[in-house]
Amino acid sequence: MSSSVSHIITTVLSGLTATVAAALGGIALTVVLSLVAGLALRSPSRVVRGISRVYVEIFRGTSEVVQLFWLYFALPVLVGLQLVPMFAGILVLGLNHGAYGAEIVRGAVNSVPRAQFEGAIALNLTPAQRMRRVILPQAFAEMLPPFNNLFIQLLKSTALLSFIAVPEMARQGELLRPVFSAEIGWIYGTELVLYLLLALLITGGMRLLERFAARRLGRAPAKMTAAAGGV
Numbered sequence: 001m002s003s004s005v006s007h008i009i010t011t012v013l014s015g016l017t018a019t020v021a022a023a024l025g026g027i028a029l030t031v032v033l034s035l036v037a038g039l040a041l042r043s044p045s046r047v048v049r050g051i052s053r054v055y056v057e058i059f060r061g062t063s064e065v066v067q068l069f070w071l072y073f074a075l076p077v078l079v080g081l082q083l084v085p086m087f088a089g090i091l092v093l094g095l096n097h098g099a100y101g102a103e104i105v106r107g108a109v110n111s112v113p114r115a116q117f118e119g120a121i122a123l124n125l126t127p128a129q130r131m132r133r134v135i136l137p138q139a140f141a142e143m144l145p146p147f148n149n150l151f152i153q154l155l156k157s158t159a160l161l162s163f164i165a166v167p168e169m170a171r172q173g174e175l176l177r178p179v180f181s182a183e184i185g186w187i188y189g190t191e192l193v194l195y196l197l198l199a200l201l202i203t204g205g206m207r208l209l210e211r212f213a214a215r216r217l218g219r220a221p222a223k224m225t226a227a228a229g230g231v
Contacts, residue, residue: 004180004183005183005186007180008176008180008183008186008187008190009186009190011172011173011175011176012169012172012173012176012187012190012191012194013169013190013194014167014172015167015168015169015170015171015172015173016169016194018086018161018166018167018168018169018171019155019158019168019169019194019198020198021086022086022089022090022093022158022161022166022168023093023151023154023155023158023198025086025090025093025094026089026090026093026094026097026154026157026158027151027154028094029090029091029093029094029095029098030093030094030097030098030101030150030151030154031101031147032094032098033094033095033098033099033101033102034097034098034100034101034102034104034105034147035105037052037055037056037098037099037101037102037105038101038102038103038104038105038106038108038109039105039106039109039131040052040102041053041056041102041103041105041106042106042109042110052102055099055102056099056102056103057099058099059095059096059098059099060099060100064092064096064157064160065160065163067092067095067096068088068089068092068160068161068163068164069163069164071083071088071091071092072085072088072164085161085164085165085166086161086166088164089158089160089161089164089166093154093157093158096157097150097153097154097157100150101147101150104143104146104147104150105139105143107142108139108140108142108143109135109136109139111139111142112135112138112139112142116134116135116138117130117134117135119134120133120134120135137213137216137217138217140213141210141213141214141216141217144206144209144210144213145206145210147206148202148203148206148207151202151206152199152202152203155195155198155199155202156195156199158170162174169191169194169195170191173187173188173190173191
């Protein structure tokens with residue numbers, strides 16, 4: 001391996017920490033906002049439902065790049081508050097993907113059979129107890145596959161943070177391009193492989209959570225169920 005290729009790989013790898021940090025921070029914020037906004041969409045209060053719906057529609061219906069620029073460049077002009085680039089990036093990742101996640105949570109809760117709600121009411125559980133002990137454990141298993149896709153999309157969106165000088169992998173690769181234009185295939189090839197490996201890690205972790213959730217509910221793992229159906 002030539003010294004230039006080695007330098008390219010090392011430089012792109014230097015952005016791995018920032019990419020992982022942005023992805024983990026964004027995922028954590030996405031989970032919190034998804035649960036809060038998703039459950040708020042089912043609130044008996046029209047005001048709570050309205051606030052949640054406004055949040056979801058604004059962040060689903062506008063460009064993620066524009067959201068990032070507005071928060072990082074426009075907000076300081078309007079209110080004099082300059083955010084740290086990494087924090088601004090994580091905030092936008094969480095707000096944007098949390099809006100999509102809210103609909104995942106709402107749909108998963110709605111998919112729980114009505115009989116489960118009625119049974120929890122018959123047991124004289126409070127609304128909070130019904131949600132925590134009966135509804136959410138069942139809805140959780142339904143949320144995991146779409147959340148897997150959402151988290152992978154969030155990972156790929158971390159490349160947008162290069163626009164505000166966060167030193168993640170895409171930013172480090174772009175810094176190399178003017179000097180190593182002849183090895184541009186190595187620059188983008190390295191980035192592709194690293195994003196793919198991170199996506200596979202996310203998928204592997206979510207698959208483990210899916211199996212755990214299935215066992216908690218007494219369901220057979222998907223592989224066993226498919227095999228049984230083929231017998």
